[in-house]
Structure formats: structure tokens, C-alpha cells
Amino acid sequence: MDHILSVLVFFPAVAGLLGFVVSKESIRAYGISVAAIEFFLSLWLWFSFDGSYPGMQFVEVLPLIPSFGISYYLGVDGISLFIVILSTFITLIGLIALSIEKDVKNMIVSLLFLEMTMVGVFVSLDAILFYVFWELSLVPMLYIIGAWGGELRVYAAIKFFLYTFAGSLIMLVGMLVMAYLYYQATGVWSFSITEWHRLILPMNYQIWLFIAFFIGLAIKVPMFPFHTWLPYAHGQAPTIGSVILAAVLLKMGTYGLVRLPLPMFPDASVYMIYPVAVLSLIMIIYTAMVAYAQKDMKQVIAYSSVSHMGVIVLGTFAMNPEGITGSVFFMLSHGIVSGALFMLVGVIYDRRHTKLMSEFGGLAKAMPRYATIMGIMVMASVGLPLTMSFVGEFLSLAGFYQISHTMTILAGSSIILGAVYMLSLYKKSFFGDVVHEKNKKLKDLDGKESMALWTLVLVTVWLGVYPKPVLEPINTSVESLVSFMHKKAMTDEAKSVIRPTVIKREAE
Amino acid sequence: MLEPISVSMESLNLGTLAPMLVAIVGALGILVIDLIKKDLDKTLYVMLSVLILFVDLGAVFGQRLGDRGFFDVMLIDGLAILSQIVILAASMLFIPLALTSRRFHEYSYPEFFALFLFMVAGFQFMVASDNLILIFVGLETASLALYTLIALHNRERSFEAAIKYFVMGALAAGFYVMGAMVFYALTGSVELYKIAEILSVSGFANMTLVLVGVSFMIAAIGFKLSMVPFHTWTPDVYEGASAALAGYMSVVPKIAGFVVAMRVFELLIHSDVVWVRDVLYVAVVVTMTLANIIALVQRDVKRMLAFSSISHAGFVMAAIMIGTTQANSALFLYWILFLFTNLGAFAMLWVSRHKAAVWGDGRFDHPYEKFAGMIHIMPVGAVVMALFMLSLAGVPPFSLFWGKLYIMSAAVNSDYIILALIMAINSAISAYYYLKLIVYMFLKDPSESGRTVYMKNASKPLQTIIGFSVFLTVFAVLAVDPMWEFISTYVQASGF
């Protein structure tokens, strides 16, 4: 099937449009089936994907605005493949666990549109197309946060939108400059990212462009100090919104880092390692502390997301296959784990309409199954081995260790501080005696919740124990990316920092 | 005694005049029909006007690129053709907006349609000439007709709007003639190409005077383009005029103004008169930014759109300041895309028009509160409006994004990266007020359940027009490339 990517991108949107016809009672089933089909399509993509080929696969090119070099250019490689699957997977799980009653049709249609934009971002290989999906993803999310959120939902939604929008516009300027430079170099307009990768720019251009791209991406990640939209967005969003936001939308930022500035500006990236790493460190440590101070469960998880994203960024800037593979894998695991955590908080919120930890205590007694899954996910979030997170975190930190020992030690404090806030959350709400009268009669997980959550647990453990099927294609692509960067780098410093795999596996 | 003058018909190049003649004759025809039989329905006039405009458009396409006619008064270059197409397209979209299901005062006059066609002709003259006199006369013809059209809406605010517009227009006319006088004093000519020629031959000997002339011209054209601080009329006039006309005003007079501005300023910019460039730079930035931040605090959607259109005009003025072919082509692309979106947005307001101002303190016709919870009452309407808003905000892939892309690209390509960044930041700021409407429509609950009728004014033709606009707004990306080819051919051909 040649156009599987197009189908993958547009199927949910088309289905969403058709969904308007479906009656309100059956819309849930409709949504789940569409998401399931989409998910199976993405699995199909995986099966037909050649894991040993590092380049782009299933490429589709169609000139859109040929005079300006904008084309409809899709493709996946090992890096994007799994994030696409993650997007479809999380959407499916989110839809299964969806507990919203109000305007459920609008919700499902928006979710399907959101799915289109998410998949679109990850398969676009044309900068403008990427940008289109990138921006478009804000719209359904705005609606989801704003229409179904908490008290401050409008504030949160607008903050989310404007912040990201402003950042990405700066990135757009960067893209235009890039296109112009490409034009000057070759005499042809092109927005193709793969073409841009081939452009070797002088250092000062690289740095400015790097900054332009970085700002746009950093806000999405969100890097300190651009992170403050996130707690609001998460805090106010409905469960499904938080789940998708944390699981997929944040990944757009880090994915963008891997896809855009790194291969485009290897020298500048190397030059900027330390500033970026310092920001990441602040993110890791500082937000972990802030998370500890939170009183609201969801805010803890929101800030923990920021903290973990710091590790991802750090891994990305390790500039070696270990670190980048690790950070890509960490994106996936963070998607699943934080998605699950948000879903779990949503479960309790649905029952009690509060997320304050002080309202709870002893939930382990009242809702043992719930507590079990929460426990597993808390431990996964903390990065326990044999869960997905460990693989990612381990590789990211291991990779960055090559760059800076001290910084890695500081960044490694995330495993301590993460344990501090996560365990204190767990203790405050799940341990102890059931104090509140209301908490005594809480219903444990129901069927659809269990199904959604156990699936996530299974994936978490499966990929923690046997990450190979995922890790291998990622690694293949990342290795070729890194050696490409190494080849492309001009300065000696960059050449020495960007190290393609030199240590061969002894199994061979 | 003078020699008798013989002029051959060919040298007159009557074809250059054909489009305007169509409009004028059409207008006269309408007046005659009214004389013959009174009390004909407005639908007749609407359709007649559309047909006349259609013929007019045909005539425009029939024009030959680069023609000059009537002793070189008429100039049919790419700009003229492009802008006439824009003008006519906007007019053809605008006129059917008269087919509301509510009755409005202005449409009871056949003269309304006649005046409208005269106005179109006036704008056409304005863009199809580089003679300051003809520009002036065309401008005044159009303006006088426009003042009247505004006032014909016949309520107090329309009069207020018309009077404000009129008085400020008179002052701007004063500025214009002073500017023209200075140029004439400097060069002995009122034809721009000759002015350019003589100025460059003399090497801009009396620079001060040149700049004084340019100052007057900026003031005069700035008024038309609602550049800060000559913009103050815009929101009031838009508010006072009917929503349909406001939408029209946000598009057509401005494109005419852009063409004139291009003709006047480019000759200086291309002669490296840095002053013009710098002053325009400042003006552009201030216009964009100030209009944006004032729009932030508006409580009325129509006023917000007024400020937003000022901001958009500022955005586009940047293209003139940049002055490359790419920039000038981008201007047209932007404005064509803006045409559909903005006219669509105003048409939505028009559709939701209530006769009585029943929201809040009655100060506004279209306060934000009016749209609260629209998604629950009028889902399609809300979605359509939201699409227009997103497009105006520059969210891809909707139409205006591509316009912004091209203009920002033009800025970047001429090393105005700071300007491009300012544009980007302004787009971000502007997103706030567009979002505000979306927030009201989608995220708030309907305020008063009794007053939830939004589409009272909607009729099939209006819906069709809006649908058309939506279609173009959403699928603009497919049209961008052919449009760009077309536009840049024409712009290039006219040497800008």
C-alpha cells in the first residue's frame, strides 16, 4: 500500500467529519472503532516497516506549492514510526477510558481531528507541512481544554494556545530564513526537511537559526523557563486532554529537536549543548522540587512531566546514538507512563471531583486495584528497571555522560527527586487510613477503565522487559542520523563531540 | 491660434477604459430603470449589479497588459489588472449580501446600487492610472459614493460614521493635493513615471521638499490605508456602517490605496531614498502593533475586526516598504486571501445582525457576549466563524497563513529578519483577540437563553457566499500556487 501514511493522517479527520452523522448514543462506539482502525493501521505500518533500513520509508511526495518549494511530503523512519504508533495508541486508549458525558460528540470529533494533526506532525517531512499540523494541533486541544476543563479552563486554554503559537511563529521565521538560505545555495526553493539537512551553513547562521527553531520547540517541550503554561493546561484540562497533551503533544517538541535543529545545525547544536543542558538541568531539578510542593495530584504529575522532558532533551543533546535513541525511547515511555498517570488521576477525579491529595488517604484500602495500577505507574514514572521509563532514562543519561560527567550526576538526581515527589504523592493519597467518609465507598475501577489501564501497564512492562522490537529500528535510524551529523559537522569540536557508534557490540 | 488637433482612435486605446465604462454605464442604466419603473425589487438590482460587475470583470481580463490609453492617462499594468480583479471580486461577493431576509434601508434605494457601481468605477480609475489628477478624481468619486453608502444604512451611528469619514477624508484630500502640489513644484509634472524620471535625473536636488511631498502623500494615502495615526476613523466607521459594507471597506478601498502607495512610494524606494523606507518601517510596525493591542481590549467583535483589519493593512504595507517583486506579489496574494476571509467574517456578522442592540448596555451590535455558546445553538455557524477567525490569526493551513508566509518570506529574503520577527510576534498577539471570539463561541455557555437566534438575517444567497468563502479559506493551499504564478507574472510585468 503506497499511501498508507496519507491514509493514516487523514483517516481520523474524515472519520471525524462523518462522525457528525452518528447519533449521540453510538458516538462513543464509533470513536473507539475509528481509533482502533487507525491504531491497527499504524500497527500495519510497523509490520511493513523495514527496521534495518535507516532512511525514510513509505515516502509520499506531491508538490503543493511548487513555485515556493512547498510539497506534501510524508515519510517515516525509526524515529517517527513509534511516536506515530504512540499517538494512535494513546488516542485509542484515551477514547476507551473516556468518561465525559457532556457534548461527547464534539469531544470525540475533536479528538479525531487532534489525532490527524498528531500523526501529521510526525510523518511530515516538509517544514511547512510540519508547521501546518503543528499549529493545527493547537485548535482541537484548545477546545478540549477550554470546553471540558476545570475552573480556570479558559485561561489555561488560551495560555496554552498563545504561548505555543508565539513560539512556533518564531520558528516559522527560522524556517523561512532556512528556505531562503537554501534558495541562495541551490537556486531552488525547498521546504523539504531532508533537503535542508544537506545544507551546510556558516556557524553564525547556524546559531541564530538554531535559536529560532529552539524557541519554538522549547515552548512546546516545555523547557524552563517556558514551562508555565503546562501546569495550567494540565491542571485544567479534562483527563483525556491531559493524557494526550502529556503523551503526545509534548513529544512534538522533542521530536522536532531531533528532526530539525540537530541534523540541520550540528555545529550550532554542539555549541549550544551547555546552555541547553543547563536549562534541562534546571528543568529536571527545579520542577522536581516544584512538583514536590504541589497539593494537587495532577499538578504533581504535570510538573513531573516537565522534569522528565528535561531528561529527554538532555538525552537528545548527548549527540551520540545511545543518548538520542534513549531520548526517543523515553519519549515513548513518558507518553505511556504519564498518559496512564493522568488517566489514573482522572479516575479518581471522576469519582470525587477533587484532585487534592489532602482529600484522600488510604485509597489503597478503598480501591486496591486502582492502587495497584497507580503503584505500578508511579514506579514506572520513577524509572524502575523493567519498566519502559528505565530504558529511556538510562540510555539518555548514559548518553549524556559522555558530554559531561557533573551534569549527568546532577541530572541523575531526577531519579532521586522523582522518587521523592512520586512516593510522597502515593503515600499521601494511597497510604494511611481512610479518613474521609466519602472515600470509604469509592468504587474501584470499572471495566473500561481497567481495560485501558491494564493495557498501558502491559505495554509499560513489555517494553521495559523486551524493548528490542522498538529500540532496534529507532537505533538504526538514530545511528545513521548521528553519523550523518558527524560527517556534516564542520568544526573539529563538533566532530569530536558528535560520536557515531565506535564501540561495536561484542555479540557480533 | 492653435492648430486643430487630430487624434486617432487607435492611439486613444479605448479598451483601457472599457471596464470603468461598463460600471458607469451600468450605474446609469440602473438609474434609468428606476426612472422608468419605480418600486422594483432589490433583487433585480442586485442581480443587475452582479451582471454588470461580471461584464466589468470580463473587460478587465480583456485588457492588454502594459497598455496606456487616453494620452497616457490610463495605465493598464499588472497592478491595475490585479487590483481591479480584487476590487471586482470583492464587489461581486459584497453585492449579494444585500439579499438579506431582513429589510434594510439602503437597499430600498436603486441609487444605492448605482452609487455602488460608480464607486467601483472610481476605484478602478484610481488604480488604473499613474496620473495624480486622475487618481485624485477617482479617489474622490469613490469616496463620496462610499460616504453616502455608509449613511444610507440610516441610523444614527451610520451618519456619525459617514460624517467622521467624510470630514477626515476632506482633510486627507487636502493633504493629497498639497503633496501633489509639492511634486508638481519639484518636477513640473503630475505623472508618476515622469516625476520619477525627473527626480532621478536631478538627483533629488531638493531633498527636503521631496520629503515634504512624500510626507503629505503618506498622510493622505495613510488615511486610506488606515495607517496609525491616520487610522482613527476606521473602527468608528466600520462600527457605524453595516457589517457587509464594513467588510467591503476593509478590503476594496485598501487595495486601491495599496496600488497608489506602491506607485508613489516604490519610485522613491527604488531610488534608495532611505527616509521613505525608514519612515514606512516605523509606520508599518506601529500600525501593526498599535492596532493589535487596541484590538485586544475591544468588547465588540466588529470593532475588533476593524482594528484587526488595520493591523492586517499594516502587515501588508510592509510589503510595499520591502519593495521587492516577491513582496509586492505577496501583497496581492495576501489581500486576495484576506478578501475572502475577512469578507466572510463580516458576512457572518451581517448574518447575525439584530435590528435592536439587545446585548449588554446596547452600546454594541456585536459584543462578544452575543456569541457566547454559539456552538450549542448554531454549530455550523460557530465552526464557520471559528474558521474565519483562525484564518485571520494565521493558523495554518487556512488562507491567511499562506499570505503571512509569503510576506514574511519576502521580508526575510530582503534581510528584514527583525521585521519578520515583529510580524510573527504581532500574529501571536493578534491570535488572542481572535481566540477570544472562539472562546466565547465554543467555551462559554449561552448567556441568555431567550436571545439565541443568530441567523435571523441569513438567506440562501448569504449562506452561499459564506460557504464559498469558507471553502476558499480552508482549501486556500491548493489555490496558492496558481494564484502566485498569476500574480507574480503580472507584478513582474509592471516592473515592481
Place this chain on the structure above:
Amino acid sequence: MITLSHYLILSAILFCIGLYGVYRRKNLLLLLFSTEILLNAANVGFAAISKFYGDLTGQMFAFFIVAVAASEVAVGLGLMIVWYKRRGTLDIDTLQSMHG
């Protein structure tokens, strides 16, 4: 000797008197008078330039300015009549229902 500059300066001064009136006048009718002065100031300039260059274009422009002035009077008066019928006054300060 009266040079072109003399006329231009005169034109400028007249123009500024007109401007002064435009800024100052609060009565619409009188405001309209001031705009006439603006246009006339330019007319003087055009006529003078025309004379000094021996070129007729200036006079042409002046003709058209006169025509425009006349048209503006017609439309302006029409608007004023409508307004006056409604509000019984021509004071500009009454034109303030729209602001912000």
C-alpha cells in the same frame, strides 16, 4: 520680485490656516469652510507653479480641485442635513456615540 517660493509660502500659510480651522472648529459647517481653505491653498500653489513653469497642468489640477471641492460641499451638506434632522445640532462633540 515675486518668486515661486513666495507663492508656495503663501500657499503653505493658507493651508495651515485651514488646518488650524480644521483642528479648532467644532461646528461641522464651519469645519467644512476650513476644508475649503485647505483646497484653495493648494489651488494657489498650483496656479503659481503653472505660471512659473509655463505649464498648464497646474491649472488642470486646480480645476479638478475646484470640482472636488464643490462635490464635497454637496455630499457634506447632505450628511449634515440628515444629522441635523436627527440631532438638531452640528456640534462635533455630539458625534461621540462610538469610541474606544
Place this chain on the structure above:
Amino acid sequence: MIETIAFYLFSAVTIVMFWITVSSKNALYSMSALAAGMIMISGFFFLLDADFLGVVQIIVYTGAVMALYAFGMMFFDTTREVKENIRAPKLVFLLSGLTALLLVIAFVAPIAADHIKAFYPMVEGVENPQAVGVVLFTKYLVPFEVAAVMLLVAMIAGIILAGKKMDESLTLKIEEEFQEKGAK
């Protein structure tokens, strides 16, 4: 010499007249001064060999426009004192004064006319109206016609704006009222 004297005389009178126009509190004075100023301006035209223009000035302005204004003044009942609430008069004065100063500075410098040639020269021995006519009906034929359209527009505008039909606003009427009317 006479020319010089005439220039200064006319200038002084025009300036004074226009000053009265813009500053007088009495509308009647104001209008009379405007009319006088207009006539003085036509004096300039005659002085500048633009006879036809001078005549047009007198006829159009002093004749038509002033008549319109006079009619308007009577209609608006502003024949006597006009009450104006002038805010920040100093600012107004400063604003226009500064503009004047700058313009004068700009215009004082003589204009280098080396490169300038007349495109539509005044021919010796040809009467001004005749020369004007030729140019007007060749080169400026189109603007002339457009001006005609403009006047037509202005006329229509004036008529319908001042007309009776404007007294009752259909815009403000709600649909029910129309139906009542129809029922009658």
C-alpha cells in the same frame, strides 16, 4: 512692481479673511470672510495668468458653493453666534503653527528648475481659456469625465441624503412593523 504690490496686498487680505473664517465666532462673519477670501484667491489667479481658472473660482466658489453654504446656514440656524467648546486651543495653535513653520522652511529654498520642461506649455498668443480647453479635452478628457461622474455622484448623494425618505429608517424597523403596514 504692481505685481509685487498686488501679491502682498492680496496675500495680506486673503490671510486675514481666512483667519477670520476659521476663528470668528459669528458664523455669518465667517462665511462672508470665506467668500471674500475666495475672491481674493481668484485675484491671484488673474495675477498668474490663469484667467479661466479665476473665472471658475468666482463662479463656482463665490457663486455656487457660497450659495449652498448660505442655504445650509439658514437651514441649520447658525446665522448668529456659534457656540463651540474648543479644547486645548494652544495645542491647536501649536500644531498648525509648527506645521506652517516647517512648510515655510521647506518652501523657502528656491526650487531648481533646470530639468523641468513644460509638458503642456502655455503658448504665446493663445488665450488662456482656449489653451485650457485644448488640454482639458485631450489629455484630461478622462479625468474630466470622471469629474462629471463625481459630480453626478455628489448630486445623487445630496438628493437622497436630504430627501424625505431618509426620515424613516427601515434599518431600525423590525420585521413585525412591516407586516402591520402590509396588513393595512
Place this chain on the structure above:
Amino acid sequence: MEHMETYLYIALFAPLVGSLFASLFADKPKMLVTGIGTSTLLFVSWVSSVVLLMHVYHGDVVHVKMMDWIHAGGLYIPFGFVVDQVSATMMFVVTTVSTVVHVYSIGYMDHDRSFNRFFAWLSAFVFSMMVLVMSDNFAGLFIGWEGVGLCSWALIGFWYERESASWAANEAFIMNRIADLGMLIGIFLVYWNFGSLQYDVVFAQVDGMDATILMMTTAFLFIGAMGKSAQFPLHTWLADAMEGPTPVSALIHAATMVTAGVYLVIRANPLYSLVPEVSYFVACLGAFVAIFAASMALVNRDLKRIIAYSTLSQLGYMFVAAGLGAYWVALFHLMTHAFFKALLFLGAGNVMHAMDDELDIFKMGGLSKKMKWTMIMMTLASLALAGIYPFAGFFSKDKILEVAFAGDHYILWAILWFTAGLTAFYSFRLVMLVFFGEERYKIFGFHPHEAYRYMLFAMSPLAILAVIAGFFEHDFIHLVSYALPIEEYEVSHTVFWILVVITQGIALGGIALAVYKYSHGGFSKKWEETFIYKLLFNQYYIPKIYDEYICKPYAEISTIMWKDFDLKIVDATVDFIATSIYKSGMASRVVQSGNLSNMLRWMGVGLLILLVAAILYSPVR
């Protein structure tokens, strides 16, 4: 050989199967089958371990690679397991103790609501421990390392309703995490310098490796060991971990998990033996902890905490041995200690059962009448702990003293020697106060009773091992000589006997003192007023210092970070930008006054500005 792999997998996965089986019923009421099932599976695991132990006794090594785990860039980590002499010993110890503990727990947890959950976690722990000891690479070790940490967390906090239990659980986890960071860094160092994490690959390259790198690697790895083995300053969690059920304390916090640190040092001996500085530091820290913990045990009144401190103290001994290069001695002491310490804890469990979970030894006394068997077994264990011949402790502990002496580390020796006395004293202080003397429990209205018969049976293997384990010294040496360096210590026969005598002397002296003092009413109340007593009783104020100077400031700083920095500076800046734009919009509205006059004037202002610019600018052009 094939079937040896099978045994390996059985030994490894039987506990996991048991755990998963029990966890199926985790939220159900008590089902005996979970207890029996897991115990049986552990027995199976034990049998396999014994078979493997037999197999490796003659120098064979079983090494399997189950599957790939992580492969990224140059980093390749498989799930590989190795059963060599060291890990076989550990497996034997682990499975033995855990089988006993499992069986014991069936009785001990008899009435507990979460019986099934307990067994799920307990077996999970055993599985993690097996992974830890059997892994053939550092990453696998780390998996087990974290796994036991997790299970320890869950089991300490088993009675999560109790605030103190859940607090202790978190403390243990977080403390361990701090150390784990060190471990992780150590692993990174290994990877980036050796290019692999496989033990054999790494150890094959140690020669010629840069000394600094080796030092850093070993130091960081040791930080990891310090956390698991609760060495100073990360020791506080161990005493608090006594909040968990007593079988847990016996298994995790005495016999197995806490010795993982020692195991790591032993396992990484090729590295440590090349870095004398670090090794010596390890030894010194061990000696310090030995006496430090013993001193705290002297005055504590909590039955389990006393034993916990003694565990700590004994871990110190092991580190001394390991630090001095006598890895096999460390391992030996690890093994014997596991037996008698587990026994001690299980005995304590019996006492607690009898005393309705009362822990204050001053509320007990004279229990020997009611609980004869428990008394006997705990006395045996205490004797072993005190290092009295012929009990197991004698052989291993004396060996450590001998090593210290032979290595000319007289100060270390002296400390250890003194500690031996302290150990004997506090052990018998405990025995005396619990089992002999006045029957104080009656005052408090307890009705003690002996434990279930089969619990006592379950303990008996340990009791036997505590007595006889020492006699297998030579077999043990033979066994581990394949994997560890066996050095002969140059101590003359005479010196050897003198050492034995004085060590036995101080131990017996300690016992005698304890027996004498506590059969005569104990120390006077005045002693409790002294500074020393308070210092020791309050554990040198270390927990308080941690609480005051680390935990509380951290919480406060966190709150400040959130409320004052994040909300008031970072977020406020963003909002400030937004609101100032909005406010400037409000301010700019003056332009839009709606008054025509003003509007005209604005146009005039615009014109004026342009003219000024024109005049001023024109010379520039």
C-alpha cells in the same frame, strides 16, 4: 550441561511464578494456597540452587544468555545470567533463608488481612534478589538492585495504614535511590571506559586501565553499595525499616538485600583489588559502621531495632573484610550472618507475636518460661552473633579480625575487636531482658504464648545452620577459590591463638557483663541521664539532623520554588508580558476617543511628525 540451564531458570523463575500466582489473589481475603504455593516454589528454587551449587563446586560455571534487553549505539545489554561460585553461594543463602521465611510467614501472617499480597511481594523480592546475584552484567545487577528496593518499599510499607510504616518505606526507597544514582554513574563509567557492562568483558580489561577512572568507577559503585547495605551516612533507613512485618526484616533487612552491597564489592573484586585507596576507605567505613551501629544497639529499647543495628554492625565487618581484599571472608561472613541473623529476627517475630506486637524489651522479661524453643533458638543465634566457638559466627568473624591483624591494620583490628565485645553485650542484653528476669509483661497485661509448632520447625534449619555453618569453612574456601582470590594470611600459629583467645575473651566478657547486669536489675536510671546515653539513644541525632536540615528545608525550598519563584517570577513574567500588552492596549485607547476633533488632530500630529522627520532627516537622505 543443558539441564543445568534448566536448573538455573527454575531457580530464577520459580519465585517469580509464585509471586505472580499470589498476586492474582492480592486483593482477596486470605487463601492458604498462596502461602503454600509460594513456599513450595521457593523450595523448588532452593533445590535447584543446591543442585547448581553442587555443580559449580568443582569449578564449572553456568552462563546463559536468555535474550537481548537493550541495544542502542554501542551499548549492548542482554539478559545474561551466570552461576559461578559466588553467585551460587548467594543463591543458596537467599533461597535457604527465604524458603524458611516463607514457611514461617504462613504462620506469622496467619491473621493478616493481606496474606496473599504479602506472599506476592515476598516472592517477588526473592526473584529480584536472584536476578541481582545471578546477573552477568552490571545492568542486570541494577535491575535486581532496584527490584529488591521496590519490594523492600512495598514490604516495609506493608501495613500502609500506619503512617510510620509508609514513611519508613519511602525513606528506605529514597535513601536507596540516592545511592543508586552513584551506582548508575558507576555503571556509566564502566560503559564509557570499558565499552561493555558484562562482568567478564569488563574484568578482562582492568589491567592497564587508567587509575583515576578505576578509582571513580569503584567509588561510585561503592556509593551504590552504601545505600543498599545501609552504610553511614545512609544508614538511617534500616532501623526505620523495622516497621515492616518481622519475616520481612529477617529476609530483607538481615539476610539478603542489605548484603547486596557486600556482594557488589565481592563481585567487582577485580576492580576493587586494583584500587587500594578505595578499598581501604571501604574497610575504614566498615569498621566505623561496625562500632557506630553497635554503640547504638547498646541502649536501644526496641527489640527489632537492636537486631537491625547489629545487622548494620555486622555489615560493617563484611565491608572491612571486603575492603581489605579478603573477599571470600566477607562472603563467608555474609553467609553465616544470614543464617543466624535471620534466625534472630524470626525469633523476635515469635516474641512479637506473643507480646501482641509490643517491641519494648523493657516491657518483656521472663518469657523463657512461656517460649522455651524460641528462647533456645535466639540464644543460639546470639551466641553465633557474638562469635562464640563453635557457632558459625566464630569462624567468619574471627577470620575478619585475623585478616585485619594480618594486614597490619591494627587500628581496624582494635575497633573490630572492641565491637565484638559490644556485640556480645547487646546481644545478651536483649536475650536477658526478653527471656529472663522479672516477668514485666504481666504489668502491661500481655498473655504470651509460644509460636505455632511449624513456625518453630521452619526456623530449625536456620538454627542448625547457625550452629554448624562454620565447620564448612574449608569446603567453602574450596568452592570460592574458583572465583575469588584466596590469600593466605601470614599469621603465625601463636599469634593466631592469641588472637582467638583475646577475641573470645572479650566476647565472653561482654556476655558475662550482660548476664550479670541484667540478672541484677540492669543499669541504674542515672545512666539514662548521661549525655552519652542520650546521644546513643537518639542515634547520634542523625535522623533528627536529616529531618531538620535536609527534609524540612527541601520541603520549604520546594514550596518557595513553587509559590515564590515559579508562580511569582516565571509565570508572573509571562503573565506580566501579556497583561502589559493588554494594558497598553487599554492605554492606547485614548487615541480612539471617538471625538472627531481629536481624530483630526491626530492626523495633524501624524503629518507634523512626518514633516519633522522630513526636515531633520533630509540631509541624511
